[in-house]
Amino acid sequence: MIEQLISFSLRNRYLVLMVAFGLFAWGAYSVRSSKVDAIPDLSENQVIVFTEWMGRSPQIMEDQVTYPLVTNMQGLPKVKSVRGASMFGMSFVFMIFEDDADIYWARERVLERLNYAQRLLPTGVTPTLGPDGTGVGHVLWYTLKAPGLDLGEQRALQDWYVKFGLQNVPGVSEVASFGGFQKEYQVTVDPTKMTYYGITLPQVLAAVRSNNNEAGGRKFEQTGIGYIIKTSGYIKDMATLENVPLLSKGSVPIRIKDIGTVQMTGESRLGIMDLNGEGEAVGGIVVMRYGENADAMIKRVKAKMEQIRTGLPKGVSFQLVYDRSGLIEDAVGSIKHTLIEEMITVSLVVLLFLFHWRSALSILLQIPITIATSFILLNAFGISSNIMSLTGIALAIGVIVDNGIVMTENAYRNLALHQAEEEAGGPPGAGSPPPAGTTGASGSTPTTTLTPAYHE
Incomplete structure (x- = not known):
């Protein structure tokens, strides 16, 4: 051959x-x-299911969320192992697939099984799939350098402007926000006043939920002009929330401000993001999608940051904390x-x-x-x-x-x-005797071959 x-x-x-x-x-x-990266991706082929149920202890999360999900995810095709982790208010289920399984095929199989497993979970608890990124997908970390904005305003800018812009970059799986305060209205009720007025906590929750909504009506025409009817019921300030009625006592409405207080504050946090010991910071983590070119994707993200920078408030800029492109x-x-x-x-x-x-x-x-x-x-x-x-x-x-x-x-x-x-002289090989151990034409006399030595 x-x-x-x-x-x-x-x-x-x-x-x-x-x-x-x-x-x-x-x-x-x-x-x-060719795809360019600093380190090879040796992470396992996995799909993550994340479930949030805030306010519940790790044991409750383990018994009512993690265990039902883990037991129902067993038996999926090409699954090597299923692992679960429970913590305060959160549950994680890691499904490790075989290396030859396509990641998006695996995510489809997990979604199919979640449709059945969700009925076993408590009411209002909805599991979601994690990003389609790998264990080495964190390619870029950044913070917002905003001297004139407080942490709540920085987090709002990150969540409602910067994050949406960077998620449109090809190859980006997720932009995870960190740091700051997520603004929210917080109602603090007084149990004594609630007992005096005969109001329960579910009544307060139902009143807030029903008064923070908009509904549409029908369309009517008048003098050749069409009008669309709708109600404006979204809560836009603390005064509106304070005046939400709960019930009436002798034609006198009992409002939220009669049984508690309303304030604008941040969501409860389990930790803070500190930058180089200089104080808290707000930013995001850019997660690369599975199988993407890290070097090319980082360049696209930086180009998008330059476009987003033009829409930021005066004095606000990006500060790169971790950039894998240098490595x-x-x-x-x-x-x-x-x-x-x-x-x-x-x-x-x-x-x-x-x-x-x-x-x-x-x-x-x-x-x-x-x-x-x-x-x-x-x-x-x-x-x-x-x-x-x-x-x-x-x-x-x-x-x-x-x-x-x-x-x-x-x-x-x-x-x-x-x-x-x-x-x-003669044809090639004619001047050389037969190899050692062979016989001549008559088959009687053995001969020996001497070959020239070869030295490199």
Whole structure:
């Protein structure tokens, strides 16, 4: 098989050169389109189900949310394991799929099973899928530098303007906000006054919910003009919430302000985000979608930040806390520099020791062609150009050159022997006796063959 391949290549050398040039061109294109990252993604193929039920203890979350979800997620196709974690007000279920399972196919299977599992959960509790990102998907962290805004205003700016803008960037799975206060109206009731008026807590909740809503009516025409009827019932300030009626006592309405107080405050927090010991900060974490090009996605996010910056209040700007693009450029740049140095060093060594430019050229041409072909395979298997894959290519250059030297020296040796036999006269092999252990024509006398020694 190998002899036939060598013979075919020798008879069709121009075809071989065209194939080699085609592989090199294809590999050069693969280098430009290859996914670039600093570190390889070795995280497991997982789907996360997140459930929030604020105010409940970890034991309640474990018994009423985590356990029903974990038991019903068992048996999904291609699932290796199902893990659950419960904490105050939150539940996490991690489903680890086999490596060959497509991540979006796995998410569809989980959604199908959640449709049944949700009926086993308490009323009002809705599990949701986590982002379609990996364990190394946190590629960019940023904070808002806003000297004139308090933490509540910064968080509102992040949640209602910056976050929505960055989520539209291709390749972004999620923008997770952190820090600051999420503004909310807080009603603090007095149990004594509630007992005096005979009002229960469910009545207060129902009154607030029903008075914070809008409803539509029908359309009517008058003098050729159409009018649409609707009610305006959204709570827009604390005064409106304070005057929400609960019930009437002798035609006198009992309002929320009669049984408690209303204030604008922030949602209860379990922790704070401190930046370099300088105080609290508000920002977000950009999570990369599964299988995306980290370097290209970060560049798109930064370009989008420049567009968003024009709509921010005066004096507000972005401050990058963690940017993987710097690590990517340093890691990949270091490996590229090493590759170039190694190729130059190998070329000089081959030229110096072989001292035959045609033989050296045939060996050195294998280096760029082999490296370019390796990028074709990297893209085919979905492997990014990271510090580990590029280091493997750098280490393989020695093997490539060794193979070329051995083949070239062997070819040169055989050509030299062939030429010596032709100069000695007769057809190739006629001047050499049969191999050791064989017999002559009569089959009676064994002969011995002496072959010239070969020294590299």
